[in-house]
Amino acid sequence: MKALEQTHDNKFIAVLVSCTCMTTWESCTVGIRAKEARPHTVSITEFGAIGDGKFLNTHAFENAIFYLRTFADKGGAQLYIPPGQWLTGSISLISHLTLYLDQGATILASQDPKTFPVIDGLPSYGRGRELPGGRHSSVIHGENLVDVVITGENGTIDGQGWVWWDMLHNQTLDYTRGHLVELINSANILISNLTFLSSPFWTLHPVYCSNLTIRNLTIRAPGDSPNTDGIVPDSCTNVCIEDCNISTGGDAISIKSGWDQYGIAYKSPSSNIWIRRVVASAPTGAGFAIGSEMSGGVSNIKVEGVVISNAKSGIRMKTTAGRGGYITNVSISEVEMHNTEKAIVFSGFSGEHPDDHWDHHAYPLVERILIQNVVGENIVQAGELLGLQEAPFRHICLINIALDVLPGSPCWNCSEVAGSSSFVLPKPCPELQDPELSSSRR
Numbered sequence: 001m002k003a004l005e006q007t008h009d010n011k012f013i014a015v016l017v018s019c020t021c022m023t024t025w026e027s028c029t030v031g032i033r034a035k036e037a038r039p040h041t042v043s044i045t046e047f048g049a050i051g052d053g054k055f056l057n058t059h060a061f062e063n064a065i066f067y068l069r070t071f072a073d074k075g076g077a078q079l080y081i082p083p084g085q086w087l088t089g090s091i092s093l094i095s096h097l098t099l100y101l102d103q104g105a106t107i108l109a110s111q112d113p114k115t116f117p118v119i120d121g122l123p124s125y126g127r128g129r130e131l132p133g134g135r136h137s138s139v140i141h142g143e144n145l146v147d148v149v150i151t152g153e154n155g156t157i158d159g160q161g162w163v164w165w166d167m168l169h170n171q172t173l174d175y176t177r178g179h180l181v182e183l184i185n186s187a188n189i190l191i192s193n194l195t196f197l198s199s200p201f202w203t204l205h206p207v208y209c210s211n212l213t214i215r216n217l218t219i220r221a222p223g224d225s226p227n228t229d230g231i232v233p234d235s236c237t238n239v240c241i242e243d244c245n246i247s248t249g250g251d252a253i254s255i256k257s258g259w260d261q262y263g264i265a266y267k268s269p270s271s272n273i274w275i276r277r278v279v280a281s282a283p284t285g286a287g288f289a290i291g292s293e294m295s296g297g298v299s300n301i302k303v304e305g306v307v308i309s310n311a312k313s314g315i316r317m318k319t320t321a322g323r324g325g326y327i328t329n330v331s332i333s334e335v336e337m338h339n340t341e342k343a344i345v346f347s348g349f350s351g352e353h354p355d356d357h358w359d360h361h362a363y364p365l366v367e368r369i370l371i372q373n374v375v376g377e378n379i380v381q382a383g384e385l386l387g388l389q390e391a392p393f394r395h396i397c398l399i400n401i402a403l404d405v406l407p408g409s410p411c412w413n414c415s416e417v418a419g420s421s422s423f424v425l426p427k428p429c430p431e432l433q434d435p436e437l438s439s440s441r442r
Contacts, residue, residue, distance in 0.1 A: 039074065042080065056089070068097060072096045077098070078098040086106065093145060095145045095148065096148075097148055099148075106156040107155075108160065116136040118134040158196075159197065169226070176201070191213070193216045203229065209237075224283070230251070232254050239270075244278050247282075251282055254288075256298075260358040261324075263323075270298045281309050287315065290327050297327075304335075307337075308337045312341050313340070313341065317347070318350035320388075321391075322353055326367075335373070348364070364388075366387065367393065367395040367396075382426055383412045386413070386415050386416065394418045398422075400424075405426055
């Protein structure tokens with residue numbers, strides 16, 4: 001921050017004025033209390049489970065969780081998973097439950113699609129994300145839950161997703177792929193100290209959730225695996241994501257809030273999300289992204305202390321005509337980028353539509369976004385910011401950014417965007433060089 005401390009000129013003061021619209025933050029875990037040990041614990045082996053990686057344990061999990069319902073009003077219970085490979089189909093969790101994977105324990109997803117029942121599409125999407133109709137349930141599934149912990153001693157949940165990736169590539173999918181973990185309309189959730197591997201689709205997908213803490217996770221999928229995004233908070237509020245290491249075949253972290261007219265009608269935004277101390281690799285996606293499904297709105301987002309490497313995009317905002325909604329009050333700071341194709345990308349032309357009934361006049365609002373204290377090496381292009389003629393992106397503030405762009409590459413490409421910048425190298429496009437422009441539109 002030396003450059004910020006040393007300047008007192010009028011230009012810098014104007015930039016500060018235009019970038020003071022961000023929410024004040026105090027703690028990453030506001031509203032999320034620490035989880036205490038459960039008074040009751042059972043092992044999955046007590047219900048006939050065999051951890052040889054071959055025996056299908058779906059019924060053992062069902063019976064164990066059914067039994068643990070009796071402790072819901074007694075402080076809840078813990079389901080202990082000992083070392084071994086525990087093959088299973090979809091598992092549905094209950095409230096007041098801790099799912100605990102010991103060191104050396106792996107929950108191994110079945111590769112038989114029939115073990116993942118088809119469920120309804122989300123109301124904010126109107127259908128499955130990939131195909132019309134329903135979608136396969138996730139490996140770990142939960143709906144209308146409170147007080148749930150998924151944790152352990154660095155145990156593993158392995159989605160064995162290649163059978164699903166092959167079906168997608170071969171166009172033999174019957175319904176949209178399931179996620180590795182999906183929690184719907186749930187509150188007071190902690191996911192920590194685990195490794196997640198090879199998700200069929202998005203890895204962690206909390207949707208319509210509140211008071212959610214995700215920390216100390218390792219998430220891995222091959223760089224060419226299709227849309228295996230790491231953490232995808234979707235129409236969620238009060239979320240803390242910290243100390244995670246993510247390398248996937250999509251966006252490492254992507255915030256969403258519904259798809260076109262369905263997301264607009266459902267009116268469930270993502271807000272108050274704090275992301276910090278994350279290491280991200282995304283060869284086919286972004287280290288951090290918002291959208292493109294953001295029709296319910298995304299606001300009050302803070303990202304800090306992120307290291308991004310081997311990514312197609314470092315920071316990316318994605319939307320398009322028909323989305324409606326908004327992306328506003330976003331603060332991104334203290335970011336390192338290495339070997340990244342495009343450091344900063346804002347796109348008003350990203351993503352398809354769920355059907356032919358989307359509103360052609362539903363334009364997104366993208367404004368009040370601060371990106372500061374960013375360094376990057378081996379960057380192909382510093383930035384590409386392409387807004388919509390009908391809804392230009394505005395109040396975009398860039399401060400203290402130094403990017404080592406490869407020789408001969410175009411540095412910036414901008415259209416239909418307005419904002420301000422200070423201490424940015426290489427010098428940004430003219431649309432981002434006028435501090436008066438941002439402050440005059442407040």
